Amino acid sequence: MADMVNVTIDGNEVSVPKGTTILEAAKRVGTEVPHYCYHPGMSSPAMCRLCLVEVEGAPKPMPGCVTTVMDGQVVHTQSDQAIKNRRGVLEFYLVNHPLDCPICDMSGECNLQDYVHAEGREQGRGVEPKRVFGRDDFGGDVLFYGDRCVMCTRCVRFMSEVEQDHRLTVVERGNRSVIDTFFEEGLEGTHWHGNIVDICPVGALVSKDFLHKARAWDLAHTPSICDCSQGCNISLHTRDNLVQRIKPRENLDVNAWWLSDACRMDYEWMNRGDRIEAPLIRSNGGSKVLGWKDALQSILKAAEGSDASVKAVASARASNEDLAAFKRLIKGLGGGEIVYRSPRIEKDIPLKGFPQLAVRRDRAPNTTGANVMGMTRVGDDCATGGLEDIAQHDGIVLVLGDTLEDQPTTFGADAELYVYVGQHESAATASAHFILPATTKAESEGTFTNYEGRVQRFWRALDPPGMARPPWLVLGALAAELGCGEAVRSAEDSFAAMGVDAFAGITYADIGERGTVINEIVHMTGV
Amino acid sequence: MTISVKVMQRPEPESTSYLRAALSGMALTFKHMVNPTKVTQQYPEEMTELSPRWRGTHVMEQHADGRPKCVACGLCPTVCPANCIRLVGGEDDQGNRYPIVYEIDEFRCIFCGMCQEVCPVEAIHVGRHFENAEYTRDRFVYDLDRLMEQDHPSTLLWDPSDPSSE
Numbered sequence: 001m002a003d004m005v006n007v008t009i010d011g012n013e014v015s016v017p018k019g020t021t022i023l024e025a026a027k028r029v030g031t032e033v034p035h036y037c038y039h040p041g042m043s044s045p046a047m048c049r050l051c052l053v054e055v056e057g058a059p060k061p062m063p064g065c066v067t068t069v070m071d072g073q074v075v076h077t078q079s080d081q082a083i084k085n086r087r088g089v090l091e092f093y094l095v096n097h098p099l100d101c102p103i104c105d106m107s108g109e110c111n112l113q114d115y116v117h118a119e120g121r122e123q124g125r126g127v128e129p130k131r132v133f134g135r136d137d138f139g140g141d142v143l144f145y146g147d148r149c150v151m152c153t154r155c156v157r158f159m160s161e162v163e164q165d166h167r168l169t170v171v172e173r174g175n176r177s178v179i180d181t182f183f184e185e186g187l188e189g190t191h192w193h194g195n196i197v198d199i200c201p202v203g204a205l206v207s208k209d210f211l212h213k214a215r216a217w218d219l220a221h222t223p224s225i226c227d228c229s230q231g232c233n234i235s236l237h238t239r240d241n242l243v244q245r246i247k248p249r250e251n252l253d254v255n256a257w258w259l260s261d262a263c264r265m266d267y268e269w270m271n272r273g274d275r276i277e278a279p280l281i282r283s284n285g286g287s288k289v290l291g292w293k294d295a296l297q298s299i300l301k302a303a304e305g306s307d308a309s310v311k312a313v314a315s316a317r318a319s320n321e322d323l324a325a326f327k328r329l330i331k332g333l334g335g336g337e338i339v340y341r342s343p344r345i346e347k348d349i350p351l352k353g354f355p356q357l358a359v360r361r362d363r364a365p366n367t368t369g370a371n372v373m374g375m376t377r378v379g380d381d382c383a384t385g386g387l388e389d390i391a392q393h394d395g396i397v398l399v400l401g402d403t404l405e406d407q408p409t410t411f412g413a414d415a416e417l418y419v420y421v422g423q424h425e426s427a428a429t430a431s432a433h434f435i436l437p438a439t440t441k442a443e444s445e446g447t448f449t450n451y452e453g454r455v456q457r458f459w460r461a462l463d464p465p466g467m468a469r470p471p472w473l474v475l476g477a478l479a480a481e482l483g484c485g486e487a488v489r490s491a492e493d494s495f496a497a498m499g500v501d502a503f504a505g506i507t508y509a510d511i512g513e514r515g516t517v518i519n520e521i522v523h524m525t526g527v
Numbered sequence: 528m529t530i531s532v533k534v535m536q537r538p539e540p541e542s543t544s545y546l547r548a549a550l551s552g553m554a555l556t557f558k559h560m561v562n563p564t565k566v567t568q569q570y571p572e573e574m575t576e577l578s579p580r581w582r583g584t585h586v587m588e589q590h591a592d593g594r595p596k597c598v599a600c601g602l603c604p605t606v607c608p609a610n611c612i613r614l615v616g617g618e619d620d621q622g623n624r625y626p627i628v629y630e631i632d633e634f635r636c637i638f639c640g641m642c643q644e645v646c647p648v649e650a651i652h653v654g655r656h657f658e659n660a661e662y663t664r665d666r667f668v669y670d671l672d673r674l675m676e677q678d679h680p681s682t683l684l685w686d687p688s689d690p691s692s693e
Contacts, residue, residue: 102600102647103624135622212616212624215601 005071010078022075023051023064033077034086034115036152036201038065041257041354042161048152050115052085053077061085083119090120096130096175097202098147106203108216112150133178138168139186140193141208141261146178149204155179155196162258162353163192179204191349191359194264198247198257207245209265214244222461223249223513224441226263227317229362231450231515234259236267236442236461243267243442243461251514254454258351260359269440270462275423276437277466283433292467296474299419299434300481303333308395308416310336313387314375315401315422316364318471319446320455321491322438323366323373324498325475326400326421332482333396340370341379341386341402360451365441369449372502372518387411391428400471401438404428421471437468444470445491447511449518455506456515575657579683582638582653585631586681587674594619595675596650599626603642603651611635612642629671633659640684649690652681 003018012029021044023033036048044065052061056074061082064075076082093112101107133146156168156179167187171180187193197205219237226232226246233249246267248259279295281288290298310333314326330336342364350358367377379386384406390397391407397415399422404411407428412418420432423440441448443464447455472494480487488494492508502518510516559566568575588596599616615628640653656679661667669677681687 102602103598107600212599212618215605217605218601 005069005073007069007071007073007075009075016069019068021065022053022055022062022067022069022073025069026053026064026075026077031077033064034111034119035065036111036150037154039154039157039199039257042154042157045153045157048150049089050086052082052089054079054082054085086115086119087121090116091125093150094120094124095126096147097150098130098132100148104145104148104203105206105211106148106200106216110203111201131175136180137186138181138193138205139188140190141265142187142193142197143206143208143211144179145204145206148202149179150202151177151179152201153179154199154201155205158196158199159187159190159193162195162351163190164352165190167193168196191260191262192258192351194261195248195258198259210245214239219244220461221247222442222459224458224461225365225448225450225456226259227266227363227365227441228260228263229360229364229367229451230255230260230263230358231365231448231454231456232259232263232357233456233513233515234263236270238442238461241462242271249513253514254450254456255357256354258354258357260349260351262359270442272424274425275465275468276425276435277468278437279467280435281433282431282435292469292474295434295436296478296481299417299478302417302433303396303482306396306416307334309393310334310396310398311390311393312336312338312398313390313400313402313404314338314340314370316340316342316362316367316370316377317441318366318370318401319441319444319458319491320366320369320373320449320498320500320503321446321472321494322400322470322475323369323375324500324503325472325479325485325494326398327373327375328479328484328499329475329482330398332479332484333398336396338373338375339378339386339390340367340375341383342367342370342377343383344381362451365448365450368451368453369447372449372453373500399432400475421474423468436474437464437466438471438474439464439468443468444472446470446472447495447508450515453502453518454515455503455511455518457508457511457513577655577657581655581657582640582682582684583656583679584633584654584659584677585636585642585669585674586652586654586677586679587629587671588650588652588681589675593675594623595626595629595671596648597626597629597646597671598624598648598650599629600624600647602645602647606641606645608639608641609635609637626671629674631669631674633667633669634664640682643682643685649685652685655680655682 004015005018006015007025009026009029010031014025014028016025026033033051035051038044046063046066051064053064054076055062136144138144159168160166168179170177172178197207218239221235221237224234224236226234232255233251235247235249236243237245246264250257278289281290281298310330312330314323344361348358348361391411392414394414395416397412397418399420401422403424403426405426409427409430411428413431418432419434420429421436421438423438441458442462445460447457449455477487479485485497488497604612604614611632613630614626617627619625643652
């Protein structure tokens with residue numbers, strides 16, 4: 001191709017499009033040139049001076065993040081001169097850095113720590129006292145430790161270029177320069193400021209929520225999908241079987257590198273301790289804990305020969321697999337209407353610098369999946385109400401996942417058979433004949449379908465409590481007994497066995513870690 | 528391979544005396560009564576000389592105002608091969624990072640001393656001490672207060688005048 005150029009980086013020849021920077025070209029050959037100020041989602045000011053590389057023929061070292069490649073260029077990133085440059089720059093970074101790694105939340109995932117460990121001096125030579133800024137509350141979830149800052153200005157550029165809300169700036173000059181907010185307002189009221197904590201290469205910007213909570217090396221990272229209909233790719237960081245924080249996962253098709261603050265803080269529900277832990281049967285006023293086999297057999301026996309009509313409540317927080325198994329079960333019981341409720345906010349809040357990403361109006365991860373499967377949204381924008389006729393239904397009532405917190409204790413009291421599959425007991429489960437423990441998205445594998453019809457996988461990060469099992473397993477087994485579909489043993493098989501046209505032909509291998517778009521998209525009525 | 532059998536020549540019970548063997552044994556016993564080389568140690572009146580490399584139950588160093596020196600960096604629970612340290616970090620009212628919970632299970636501890644070696648602020652030390660008897664087992668989980676109360680000296684492996692062993 002005409003607009004490709006050939007460069008040699010550390011002896012490896014690579015062909016890249018014209019206009020590519022040396023730093024990006026080096027990534028192609030597997031060399032990560034150390035850098036702070038460069039971020040692929042923002043402009044490059046070339047001010048950290050750490051990505052200086054040796055270019056043959058150039059009189060001086062060149063900054064790799066802004067120097068574009070030329071045909072026949074020979075670049076050395078690991079030559080003696082390049083390493084000596086970095087060593088010198090890193091020593092300057094440590095002139096005023098407090099080296100308080102033991103108490104710094106970034107320790108273990110800090111670029112300064114990594115680079116100095118790899119290429120810095122063993123012993124500092126500084127004898128002068130270091131300048132001290134102390135710490136500053138930037139508002140929102142962000143704390144600023146000025147002494148740790150390396151002045152890469154990624155945070156300033158994120159706020160001005162990506163969020164496009166100029167809340168941060170550099171004040172003062174020279175070694176007194178420091179990041180600051182305007183007036184007392186700080187970052188309060190912005191919707192994306194959590195990202196500046198992610199992009200800060202050192203521990204200068206830390207999350208108040210995560211402050212001192214866990215060490216970076218103790219956390220296990222599991223890829224997952226966030227809880228709004230945008231379907232942002234996230235990583236659940238877990239320790240001690242608890243989700244400690246949520247970080248965005250790069251996916252240029254969905255959320256790039258960013259994540260909204262609302263999604264970032266929405267993890268406590270996965271750590272709730274008041275869970276249903278064992279299948280429960282209620283009869284004649286008493287209740288008894290059952291094993292899974294007994295519980296499923298009792299449900300089948302109770303439903304046997306009944307020709308009562310079925311009314312069901314699903315949840316838009318359930319995975320595609322769960323909803324499909326639920327639908328199959330209801331088909332096996334004679335078919336019936338399935339409704340779901342989901343919370344909504346007033347309107348989408350887009351990220352101005354990356355408008356395909358927004359805090360979506362729909363605050364449930366799988367409304368599209370539920371719509372595709374023919375389920376109807378009821379209730380208001382707080383996910384309450386709308387279940388009046390189901391509450392008094394005298395046939396079979398099935399509930400999947402919905403906590404029913406707004407419903408009275410009489411919910412389902414008249415039902416011939418009321419099966420509740422969910423995570424938490426509430427007043428409305430008091431009349432349930434069977435209560436089955438279900439896993440959350442953090443405890444099982446599955447897929448969500450986001451607002452644009454992209455199916456994305458999430459993985460299991462936590463151990464489920466007690467006997468809780470994924471609904472697709474339990475409901476799929478029940479449906480198979482009733483002659484609808486086959487019982488499946490893995491989420492992957494469950495996805496393949498969904499029997500929904502929109503998902504036909506798609507496999508877990510197609511979805512991968514990046515997701516794929518489903519065959520047809522059904523939008524909600526009245527959106 | 529053939530199995531060979533060795534036939535033992537047992538002494539005849541009637542014609543054998545054990546008196547000689549008994550006397551030679553008693554001679555050794557009585558020799559110890561007058562032996563000037565002392566073997567028995569009069570513990571607890573006399574204390575054992577501990578090796579300079581001795582590593583016993585832990586001590587937490589503290590600041591002059593009684594705060595623990597620990598900054599809850601999490602390196603000792605990370606390095607501990609016996610997994611006997613439990614640590615929950617937090618922030619005190621002056622904004623300092625400190626351990627809300629710091630527990631060492633001395634039963635699980637193998638006294639390798641790596642917690643002391645890894646500590647960046649010279650807070651946790653293994654002690655020069657071996658008398659650890661308790662009435663209950665749960666007393667062997669030392670919490671932060673208990674670790675700060677320990678009044679025995681730290682190990683000689685650590686020199687307070689040269690804390691980072693330079």
